[in-house]
Amino acid sequence: MKKRKILTVVLASLLAVAGALDAPAAHSAEPSVKVLDTTATITDPGWFVSAYNAGFRLYVMHSTAWGTCTPWDRTQTQLKMALDAGLRIAVYTRNPECWEGGIEATGPYREQLEFFALDVELGEPPITRNMVDGVRDMGVRPIVYGIHTHWPLIMGDSSEFSDLPLWDGDFHDFDYAHWTPDLLSPAPVSYGGWNVPGNMRVGVQQKLGQDIGGIQVDLNSFNPDFLR
Numbered sequence: 001m002k003k004r005k006i007l008t009v010v011l012a013s014l015l016a017v018a019g020a021l022d023a024p025a026a027h028s029a030e031p032s033v034k035v036l037d038t039t040a041t042i043t044d045p046g047w048f049v050s051a052y053n054a055g056f057r058l059y060v061m062h063s064t065a066w067g068t069c070t071p072w073d074r075t076q077t078q079l080k081m082a083l084d085a086g087l088r089i090a091v092y093t094r095n096p097e098c099w100e101g102g103i104e105a106t107g108p109y110r111e112q113l114e115f116f117a118l119d120v121e122l123g124e125p126p127i128t129r130n131m132v133d134g135v136r137d138m139g140v141r142p143i144v145y146g147i148h149t150h151w152p153l154i155m156g157d158s159s160e161f162s163d164l165p166l167w168d169g170d171f172h173d174f175d176y177a178h179w180t181p182d183l184l185s186p187a188p189v190s191y192g193g194w195n196v197p198g199n200m201r202v203g204v205q206q207k208l209g210q211d212i213g214g215i216q217v218d219l220n221s222f223n224p225d226f227l228r
Contacts, residue, residue: 030224030225031181031224032181032182032183032221032222032223032224033055033057033058033181033221033222033223033224033227034054034055034056034057034181034219034220034221035056035057035058035059035060035181035203035219035220035221035222036051036056036058036059036060036212036217036218036219036220037059037060037061037092037205037217037218037220038059038060038061038062038215038216038217038218039061039062039066040215040216040217041074041078042078042081042215045081045084045085047081047213047215048081048082048084048085048087049085050213051085051087051212051213052085052086052087054212055181056087057087057088057224057227058087058088058089058090058114058222058227059078059079059082059087059088059089059090060089060090060091060092060117060220061075061078061079061089061090061091061092062091062092062093062094062102063075063091063092063093063101063102063103063105063106064093064098064101064102064105066094068098068101069093069095069097069098069100069101069102070101071101071102071104071105072105075091075105075106075107076105076106076107076108076109079091079106079109079112080109083109083112088112088114088227088228089109089112089113089114090113090114090115090116090117091103091105091106091113091116091117092116092117092118092119092145093119094119094121094124095119095124095125096118096119096120096124096125096126096127096131097125097131099116099118099131099134099135100134100138102116103116103135103138103140110138110139110140111139113140113141114141114227114228115140115141115142115143115165116135116140116141116142116143117142117143117144117145117167118131118132118135118142118143118144118145118164119145120144120145120146120147120150120151120154120155121145121147121150121154122150122153122154124154126154126155127144127155127161129160129161132161132164142164143164143165143166143167143202144161144164144165144166144167144192145167145168145169145205146166146167146168146169146191146192146194147168147169147170148168148170148189148190148191148195150169151191151192152191155192158192159192159193161192161193162192162193162194162199165201165202165203165226166192166194166195166201166202166203167201167202167203167204167205167220168188168194168195168201168203168204168205169204169205170186170188170189170204170205170206171205171206171207171208171218172186172206172207173207174206174207176207176210176212176219179207179219181220181221181222182221183200183201183202183203183204183221183222183223185204185206185221186204186206188200188201188204202222202223202226203220203221203222203223203226204220204221204222205218205219205220206219206220206221207219
């Protein structure tokens with residue numbers, strides 16, 4: 001009787017191990033990565049090196065002259081400095097209607113863009129499917145930048161763009177010296193078809209106007225699996 005009980009326990013253990021081997025591996029998310037975005041003019045290549053050494057891995061810049069759709073004459077220079085320092089690159093325009101000029105501004109660095117962000121913010125026009133298709137036709141991955149409090153005022157209750165990745169905006173104040181990137185901070189708020197099971201944001205803008213080496217930047221956390 002005792003031997004039978006021992007055999008039963010052993011068999012159950014073996015079956016459990018076999019089941020674990022057959023089961024799909026659980027996804028182990030890597031830590032979020034530091035990302036900065038800025039509209040600033042940056043002339044010192046060493047600034048980008050310092051940013052990389054501080055843990056940043058993606059530089060997102062506004063690529064048209066502010067308030068226009070005209071390609072900014074600093075775009076390619078700054079993208080090159082970022083790339084030379086080891087950073088990945090991406091661009092956006094505050095007015096989403098400027099997407100074409102924003103991508104054209106990147107010149108030879110277009111193929112190295114992680115994405116172009118279609119910006120949904122107060123005071124700017126709503127995004128359209130034609131904009132999305134236009135960005136894709138230029139060979140660049142489109143994403144949406146949105147803020148849960150702004151979205152319904154601009155886009156209503158639309159979830160039409162939930163097939164695109166979301167760069168979320170949910171910013172607050174914190175001490176940069178003790179900042180650890182975290183994609184889930186603040187807690188995601190559902191809107192536009194995002195931040196629900198199976199469709200979580202890929203990035204979140206968490207703080208505006210942080211001074212880093214004399215340059216004002218916004219701080220973000222991104223999912224490293226999203227970056228190519």
